[in-house]
Amino acid sequence: MTSAQSSPRTGIVIALDGPSGSGKSSTSRGVATRLGLRYLDTGAMFRAMTWAMLEAGIDVHDAAAVAAYATTPQLVSGTDPQAPTIHVDGVDVGEAIRGEAVTGAVSPVSTVPEVRTRLLELQREIIGDGDIVVEGRDIGSVVAPDAEVKLYLTADAAARAARRALEEGGSDVAATEASLLARDAIDSTRKAAPLTMPDGATHIDTTAYTLDQVIDQVIALVQAVQGSE
Numbered sequence: 001m002t003s004a005q006s007s008p009r010t011g012i013v014i015a016l017d018g019p020s021g022s023g024k025s026s027t028s029r030g031v032a033t034r035l036g037l038r039y040l041d042t043g044a045m046f047r048a049m050t051w052a053m054l055e056a057g058i059d060v061h062d063a064a065a066v067a068a069y070a071t072t073p074q075l076v077s078g079t080d081p082q083a084p085t086i087h088v089d090g091v092d093v094g095e096a097i098r099g100e101a102v103t104g105a106v107s108p109v110s111t112v113p114e115v116r117t118r119l120l121e122l123q124r125e126i127i128g129d130g131d132i133v134v135e136g137r138d139i140g141s142v143v144a145p146d147a148e149v150k151l152y153l154t155a156d157a158a159a160r161a162a163r164r165a166l167e168e169g170g171s172d173v174a175a176t177e178a179s180l181l182a183r184d185a186i187d188s189t190r191k192a193a194p195l196t197m198p199d200g201a202t203h204i205d206t207t208a209y210t211l212d213q214v215i216d217q218v219i220a221l222v223q224a225v226q227g228s229e
């Protein structure tokens with residue numbers, strides 16, 4: 001347990017988990033903006049760690065090499081939901097971490113326990129006293145199992161791929177779907193903190209809903225939880 005966890009938090013933590021492209025980032029940012037909370041994209045942290053590994057010439061399939069380098073990069077996450085940032089050793093990697101090289105390498109890096117331990121410590125430091133929406137794959141299960149509100153977002157693979165292809169300006173939908181499903185498979189079957197629906201989470205299948213409708217549903221849930229306290 002970190003020192004940040006040793007005394008009761010004063011603010012709310014909202015945890016959003018789900019597979020790739022299910023709408024976690026957009027929903028979390030919308031909810032955080034409307035409720036005046038901070039926002040943490042833990043996927044960006046795993047991507048930033050992967051970027052650092054690639055920059056250092058580490059073979060991302062060599063788990064021992066990845067583990068040995070895991071404590072070296074200095075990561076800084078900005079938590080403004082309207083302008084989230086991520087820096088590695090002072091370099092703004094916000095754009096670079098969304099490129100194909102990082103996307104193709106992030107799943108093997110994320111399976112390495114030393115990487116997860118390092119990022120878990122940073123994530124809990126940032127969560128601190130709460131008032132934050134945190135999204136990823138293991139937030140409600142491992143990072144903040146005591147979160148006041150836990151959501152598990154899903155959407156059909158075809159819908160996720162179509163949304164992502166639209167965002168990327170008409171990229172190949174079939175290739176995008178294959179890439180999403182490949183990452184889902186690794187994320188769900190790895191030994192360390194696999195993607196799973198956390199105990200106590202509310203499941204929202206977003207396939208049939210607009211982004212605003214999903215944000216409304218999450219805010220209604222938060223208000224219901226706060227009203228019952």
Ligand SMILES: Nc1ncnc2c1ncn2[C@@H]1O[C@H](COP(=O)(O)OP(=O)(O)OP(=O)(O)O)[C@@H](O)[C@H]1O
Binds near residue numbers: 023
């Ligand atoms: N309910 C929705 N309806 C339509 N489009 C949506 C919805 N939710 C998210 N989107 C769009 O789907 C795409 C993927 O969403 P987003 O990046 O939020 O997913 P994610 O789960 O955070 O993905 P990743 O796991 O890859 O980080 C974005 O273009 C976003 O605008």
Ligand SMILES: Nc1ccn([C@H]2C[C@H](O)[C@@H](COP(=O)(O)O)O2)c(=O)n1
Binds near residue numbers: 021135138139
């Ligand atoms: N809490 C988390 C967040 C992310 N990951 C890994 C698994 C994903 O494939 C990768 C990139 O995340 P994304 O930007 O797509 O949300 O990072 C994880 O293992 N745990």
